[in-house]
Amino acid sequence: MHLPLAFCYLLAHITTSLARSPDEWRGRSIYQILTDRFARTDNNLTSPCDVSKNEYCGGTWKGIEQKLEYIYDMGFNAIWISPITKNIPTGYHGYYQTDLYALNENFGTEQDLKDLSDALHERDMYLMVDIVTNHFGSVENDPSVDYSQYYPFDDESYFHPYCEIDYDNQTSAEICWLYSNLPDVRTEDQNVIDAYSTWISQLVANYSIDGLRIDSVKNVNKASMPPFCEAAGVYCLGELSNNDPDYSYPYQQVLNGGGIINYPLYFSFNETFIYNGFSSTEKLAYNIYLDRNNSIDSNFHGTFTENHDNPRIACHNPDMSVAANAIAWTILTDGIPIIYQGQEQHLAGGDDPGSREAMWLAENGSYDNTSQLHNTTAYLNQIRTWTVQHSEGYTHYKNVxxxxxxxxxxxxxxxxxxxxxxxxxxxxxxxxxxxxxxxxxxxxxxxxxxxxxxxxxxxxxxxxxxxxxxxxxxxxxxxxxxxxxxxx
Structure with a gap:
């Protein structure tokens, strides 16, 4: 059932005292979850999941709730889950949405999501939800897209005409389509901006969401982000896969002082530490210097060494000590640490979709709380938590x-x-x-x-x-x- 937009607008302006600012996220440590691939409601540890088929494997919000102790015991005090909106049949990852006001039923019910949010907050853990504003998804390619299937943007006029992106041109990056089955929303249009603001305000309030990870930020109109984040009233973390600090770090202002998924540091660290010295420690040191001096506050960025879009560390370098050093970098360095599900179990999947393995089929043991990297992760989080609690300057200090x-x-x-x-x-x-x-x-x-x-x-x-x-x-x-x- 769809709520009338006028009623949604009223709901959007009901604020909650639980809204979390960027400052309240400084001391958090995030466990990233690809909802469909983390845990099933039935806890079936043998249910097959062929990542090459790009189909649903059965992970749910209830499954996450049932595994919260596994996450909490590693010292994480926040989780980031996949987009929650209704998707096309193949949208197991959540990025091919069709209806902003309907949930993805493959992941569970409205009550399941509320129960997960409540269970997190009972443990003083935060909930970050992945959000897509750049595009919608279609089972058909342009020009056969059925725009009437979308809500609230149910007409072709809400979308840009199809064109291929020229990434050397910022305008092209913002108005062209990522793929021919992903209609690009006119995020520069004021009606679209207002509709998104109304929706996100309601979503945050309904599910007590503490933060947002915003997909494909470099592909949306920059002017649309400040009102969106203001309407959300919570910390915004933008994703833009770009290794150029001069291009990436200014987006912090676009996100109302939030942060970005720190790809510039990801590339420089991983090229040095993971790819057998493809880059150099000198370049890494220089990029740390740029992060320190180019960001409004580098401690608002999300620091990571693995995610669902890139090959796992063990895919390139199976050395366990290298994996441990990468986790230490993620948790102890500047920024808000993000550990991707399975990183603590040394999963070794390749490039997307290879890095989207089902946790319950982990070769090294499903949810093994005795593994070397699991224990290393837990102890590093313990070190960070103690330091955050006993040094006021730690989450403000920039790496030297x-x-x-x-x-x-x-x-x-x-x-x-x-x-x-x-x-x-x-x-x-x-x-x-x-x-x-x-x-x-x-x-x-x-x-x-x-x-x-x-x-x-x-x-x-x-x-x-x-x-x-x-x-x-x-x-x-x-x-x-x-x-x-x-x-x-």
Missing amino acids: VLNYSDTQIAIRKDVMRFILTFAGVGQPRGTYTTIGGGFSPNSSVVDVINCKAYTANSAGEVTADVGGGAIVVMMQADFIKGSEMCGY
């Missing part, structure tokens, strides 16, 4: 690169200094001395990953043991007292 070598990089993040490596488990044993570490002179310092104690020299520098691909995370001993880390 202390020094780097061909295979390692040392970074200061407020009270924390960490050393990461892509050398793998075969990395020779040795030592690594910080430059500009900034510890209190002659203070006791603890590597909380390996539980090794050091004493800073009179200049506040520490020489730490490294090797075997191990992560090093150092903090002063007096800061971690009471944390239960390494017995403190």
Whole structure:
């Protein structure tokens, strides 16, 4: 049933005290869920899922709710779920919507979604929902699209004529179609802007949504985003797959001071750490510098090393220590960390759709809460949570690169200094001395990953043991007292 737009408009202006601002998201750690591929309502761990068929495999909102303890026990305090609106029959991922005011029945009922939201908030966890404003989906290609199937944009006049995108031209990127079966919405049209604002206000209120991940932001009219995010009243995180910091970071202003999915850092980190040194630590250090200086606030961006659109880390580099270092980077560096489902189980799927495996069929054990990477993820989240709670500056501090070598990089993040490596488990044993570490002179310092104690020299520098691909995370001993880390 569709609600009259006038009534929807009234509902849209009922605000809720639960609306979450970007500042309230700073200390969060997000677990990204592809709803159809995470957990089934019946908890069937053998139900087949052939990713090559691009079809529904049975994951639901109720399935997510039943697995919340698995997520919560890893230290995550927010989840991001797939788009929730009605889709075409092959829209298992949620990005081919047809009706803004109807839910995707393959994922569950309205009550199921509300139950999931309630279960999250009972655990003080946030709900982020993926949103699509750029396009709708069709089973037919242009010019055979049936526009009458869409709601509320049920006429061809709401959409741009078909054209292929020239990504060297921003206007083309905003008015042309991603694919010939994805009609591109006229997001520059004021009637469209108003309709989207009305809808998102109601959606956020109805399901107590705390944040939005907005798909294909670089393909929508920039002027449409500020009123959309203002109407939503929650943190907006925009997706634009672009490795250019000068192009990407200014979108933070477009998103009302929210953040972007940080593809510039994703590309520079993964090219250095994952693709066997395809890039260099020097380039990574430079990109960290750009992130620090080009963003309004780099701690509002979403930091990630895996997602549903790109090959898994283990697909390119199966070394377990490299995977662990990537998770450490994601959780400890600037930004709001996002770990994609299955990253903690070392899944190794290739490019889309290969990286959209069903969690219940994980080769290393479905929802295994004893696996090495699961435990590493949980402990890193524990470190971050303690630091967020006990250092007011941590979620505002911007990364400073202390020094780097061909295979390692040392970074200061407020009270924390960490050393990461892509050398793998075969990395020779040795030592690594910080430059500009900034510890209190002659203070006791603890590597909380390996539980090794050091004493800073009179200049506040520490020489730490490294090797075997191990992560090093150092903090002063007096800061971690009471944390239960390494017995403190």
